[in-house]
Amino acid sequence: MVGFAGWDMPVQYAGLIAEHEAVRSTAGVFDVSHMGEIVVSGSDATEFLYYVLTNDVARLRKGRSQYTLICNEAGGVVDDAMLYRLGETEYLLVVNAANVETASEWLAGVVGDFEVELENRSDDYCLLAVQGPETEARLDPGCDLDLTGLRRTRIREVEVFGRGVLIGRTGYTGEDGFEIFCSPEDGPAIWDELLGLDIMPAGLGARNTLRLEAGMALHGNELGVDITPIEAGLAGVVAMEKGDFVGREALAAVAESGPSRRLRGLRTSGRGIPRDHYPVKTEHGDGVVTSGTFSPTLQGGIGMAFVPPACEIGDSVSVEIRGREWEATLVEMPFYSNVSRWRAKSS
């Protein structure tokens, strides 16, 4: 167990690789109850979120979710979040555990004249992320909704194992899967039911290797108040065309002049394993690794790094690992994804 944003979190249960492989091949479950849940409601909820988040909330229909960012005026990322639209004027914003207070305060500071209510409901929700290609088949019999009909990014109020929950077809692993929001009272019973379905408990360690393989950013590593989404390769969740929003001016300027660094995936040769803060050398200048690990799926070192914008996919670079230069190649992200499988299934 390790301390993490005030929570005691399991790094691993059976073993990181076993847990990682279970999620890639069958099913695993993460207790991510540490994540923060902020409910945004009121007659101006949509307008408010349109203004305070970078993605286009107007395109988000009821029962769906989108990945989004909370930016400050300078275009830095206060937090990244999943936004679920629960009703016409009710939204659930899921933020990082370490940023619940910061994000809540930031949002409250922007409310102004908007008719909107913000509630930090983090203590009211357990969050269990059930992930892997077999989760649909294993979870479906215990759910009163036909899960084969629940498409990617959708969220519904359902009963699982006879208990009322919110279930979203979302996740942070690059696999098909579901996230179950339930009451803290129901959490342990649902957890036990899931384990009874031969779904392997997985810890923070596997969560990190899975998200890295999936090319997903982690706030504090690839994202932060001193990093813009354009640098982090997340321009796709910044809806520049939607009109005014917090950070728009600064981000438009960065987009116009071009970012001074760019997040890229890299693969190391041989047995070098990149880790965060390791220096990177490229022919266009220096960079730095933001996250790195041994990829259980690819059986080699993978990482994300900020490098000069002139660097291109396919470039040979080097990573300094304990004083030695290791060859590495800049590659497309994600490193691995099962996206096509579940897209085909859910379309």
Add this chain to the structure above:
Amino acid sequence: MNPKELKYTREHEWIRVEGDECTIGITDYAQEELGDVVFVELPDVGAAIFSDKPFGAVESVKAVSDLFAPVSGEVVAVNGDLDNAPETVNTETYGDGWMIRVKLSDPGEVDSLMDSAAYQKLVDELRS
């Protein structure tokens, strides 16, 4: 759990002394903390190692950790099997998971290492 005939360091290495040579590995506590070991970086045969100084590193999926030399001396053998089976460090921690054999340059250094009881006390404190 920690073999009685071995000596231990505060950095969680074990050392088995046999005459003027010794075998070095990492402890069960260390392998458990690291999790799945995927790569062990070791010095070459003939290299000199120095007490309390790093002589290599263990990469697990989760993290990387320096290996600290319990004693000073010259490396006389390296466990090449770990190249293809680094997980042996997790499964055969005090046996086939050994890392290097060293010819001691100052056998007296061994006296300052912990015995298994003292090491167990340290681990108990770390786990509490």
